[in-house]
Structure formats: structure tokens, C-alpha cells
Amino acid sequence: MPSTQPQSARRGQPVVELSGVWKRYRRHHDRPARLKDALLQRVLGHVHQVEETWAVRDFTMRPEPGEIVGLIGPNGCGKTTVLSIVAGVLEPTRGSVRVEGRVCPMLQAGAGFHRDLTGLENIYLSGAILGMSRREIERKLDDIVHWAGAESWVDTPVRTFSSGMLMRLGFSVAAHMEPDVLIVDEILATGDEAFRARVRHRLRREAEAGRIILFVSHYMEEVQMVCDRVLWMEEGQIIREGPADRLVEEYVRQGREQAEFNGGGGM
């Protein structure tokens, strides 16, 4: 039986609840990428192999409102898959997911933007895709532009923006959505220190307003500074969880030891 319903589902409180979630990817070894190959395979009676990988295994988390939870772990350990399940983009293969509230995934610098449109037009575009109404976007427009410090360049096409400008604008649109659940997946990589400090400050404020924030970054100092609690994942599973400062330190130490071991062995 899945875990019992928590009593914290008061109206207006965001809920993110994953219990016993599994996600299987089917990697088609030679999935025909082209129609031609698909036809050829059919004609030749070729059966292609399907490799199954479980990207997420028995994953359970229930972040509290007001909490910033970090997911750490090596590449390919399933962090992004978990976040996509929370965002509603991927369906879990097994297990149950309950998400209540407006979820806002933040995209990598400029990912949702159309190159040939201006910054302003892109605010409308990505705002609408994120689920804002036109009136809501119009109401928040000044704040979005101001927060990004984009007054002087918001009318120029996005293709002329630097990656820092893209990131500032993208973050600003998402942050002004007033989401209940904010997903921050590795988006700060190209930001300068001043910008990151502002983002950290902003995330803290969002959390204090009772939101749930899920945070992924490979910058461990950043995870330490931002997160309250950390889930350490390996091969799709949570192997440890605990307060950010302690667990991150351990994670870093382990990573270093592994590197030394491999380096020593390889020489």
C-alpha cells in the first residue's frame, strides 16, 4: 500500500509527495531514427533490442512548504528525471505522485526563448507557456524587466543577448510566476557572483513565503549555501539524506577520495 495521505494538505499549502516512485526508460538500442530505417527493419524482419534502465528506483520524498531541498549525486543518477516527474512532464512507471500548487520549472539560460523575438516578446512567450495569463504577465512586466536589470536591452532580439542576460531574464520570468513549487535545475552555471547572490537571496525569500524549492546544482558550495536539506542519489535511489552542510561535505570528501583512488590506480 502506498503511504497514507498526509494531513498537511491544507488549502493553499503546496504539496509535493512522491512515494515509491520508479521510472523506467526504454532505450531502444537501434530505434530507427528515420522512416527509412523503420521500413527497412520491418522488411528485413529485424527485431531491435530494447534495453531497460531504471532511472529512478523506489524514490520517496515529501518536502515541507518553506523548505529548499537539494538533490545531489553523480551525472545520470536520476536527479533530472525526478524533477521532470514533479513538473508533470514525465509519468512515473510505478508509484504515486501528488503535486498540488503551481509548479514552475526554471529553464537553462534562454531555453524557452525564441531567438528572433525581442526580450519583451519572449517574456510573453515563456510566461504563457509557463501558464500565466496575459493580464498576469502585463501586471508583472515591469517587475520582471526591473529584476533582470533589462530596461536598456529588453527591446532587442534575444539572439544578441549574452548568456548572462538570457539567464537573468529567464530567471526573472520564472521567479515572478509566484509558483508554489519552484524547480531550479542547474541554471546558474553561467551567472556571475553578484547574480548568484541575488538568486540565493530570492530563493530564500520564496521559501520563507511557504514555497517548496527543489534545487539541483553541481556547485557544491552553492548547494550548501542554498539548501536546507539534501537528498543524495545514486543510481536512481536516495542513498543518504540529511542537513545540507553536513551531507555535502561528506559527498565532496567521497568524491575526492574516489578521484584520488582512480587517479592512483590509473597511473
Next chain:
Amino acid sequence: MTERAPDQAAEGARAAFRRPDSGDGISRVRRLMELMAILTVAQLKARYRRSFLGFLWSLIMPLVQIVVIGFVFQSLLQHDIPNYTLVFLTALVPWIYFNDATLASCPVFLKFRDVVKKIAFPRWALPMSIVLSSLVHFSLSVVILFAVFAVVPVRFTAQFWWMIPLTLMLTLMLSGLALMFSVLHTYYQDVEYALTALIRMFYFVTPIMYPTEIVPEQYQYWFLFNPLAAIAEGFRSILPDYSMPAPEHLGFAAGFSVLCFIFGVLIFRRMQGQLPEVL
């Protein structure tokens, strides 16, 4: 904190999402309409902004085509088709709509890849916005080209209203095709090439640059099975023939459009769930 849920024997997964704004039907529909409008406008702006002549450019091409092919037909092949300019034009403009919408819908998910992979939103809005932006383009072309062709004396009769149902049928058909091709192309990335080649061939067996009347009678029967021929001839009966489109053309075009739409929706629904994983 993490009492693990015991392994669920059943593969059935439950996912429940409650968004604060998804409950209210009216505001949801309204937001969807706004999303469509914003996407459509974005497509149109992106399409015209980077070219020097912008919208005019896409009007010049059909005009050049008409002049050149008109010369070939009338002067070189000595086919005397009365009102040839109008005969060609009234069929060419809807054809361009068909051509634009189907081909532009193919790469739409690849273009919006990051968004599709990260954000849960109604994905059908992307191919539909392609159809709508092509529809806007089509409508503008109709208005402007007929203004240009005021040189050719055109009478405006009540039959012109038939353009609306014809356009709606074509739009319904294209919506089905766009939904279908947008997902198919994401799976098999040569759909666009295959489609380009097919459409080019199809152009010659569809009465666009010639009217069905000049087709030898033993083949005319087969032209009835081409839904685009029905639509092209439907437009042509309005101009230059100033009459109502033939009921068999209307009926066939309507029936095919509905079927095409249903088929497209079914394929899209079946395949769209996998899009974030395939991309």
C-alpha cells in the same frame, strides 16, 4: 521521514496534479486561447522579421510563379485557358497555405525542445499555432492579392462567402495533418524530407496550375479522390466562375477534413506522451 512505500506489485502508477488555476474551466480555456494567440503571433513575427521584405516577400513568390508558369502554358504550350491568372491564383493561394502549414509543423517540437522537456503544458498548442499562423498569412494574402488583382476586373458577389467554409475545411484538415506530422517527425526525422518530396509531386497531380477541365476525361474521375483538388476547384468556382462550389466537392472536402482531423488527433494523443523522452 522516509518510510519507504512497500513495493507496489501493480505496475499502475498514480499521478495526481492539482494546479490552483486548473479547476476553473473558463479561466483555463481563456489561458489556453491566450497561449495559442501568443504562440501564433510569435511564429508570425519570427517569420517576417528577419527578411528584408517581410510579408511582401511571400506575396512576390506566387506572383512570379504565376507569371512564369502562365507564360509556359499560354505561350509555349499554347493552352488557351481563359482568365488564366485568376484560375491559377485562386488555387495557388490555398495550396501555399497547405504547403506552409504541413511543412512548418514538422520541426516544431524540435524547435521548442527545451520547453517540451521541462514544462508541462498543452503540447498540441505548438502544431496548432503553426496552422493558425499560416491561416493568418493565408487570409492576409487573399485580401492583398485580390486588391492587387483589381487590375483584372473582379466582381464581388455573394458567392464569395463560400470562401469561409472552404477555408474552415482546409484549416481542419491541416490541423489534423499538423498534429500528426509534428509528432511523427519527432520520432522519424526524415518525415519532413519525405513530405517535401511528396508535396512537390502532389502539386503536379492536383489541379493548381491548370483547371480540371483540361485534364483528359478518362483521368478526371481520379481527380475526385484528391481532397485538395476538391478544395482548389471549390475556390475556383467562386473566382473566376462566380458560382457556388459543386456540392460533391464541398461534401468530399468536408468529409475528408473531419476524418483527417480525427485521425490526426488520435495519432497525436497516442504518441505525444513519449515526446519528452524521444526529444
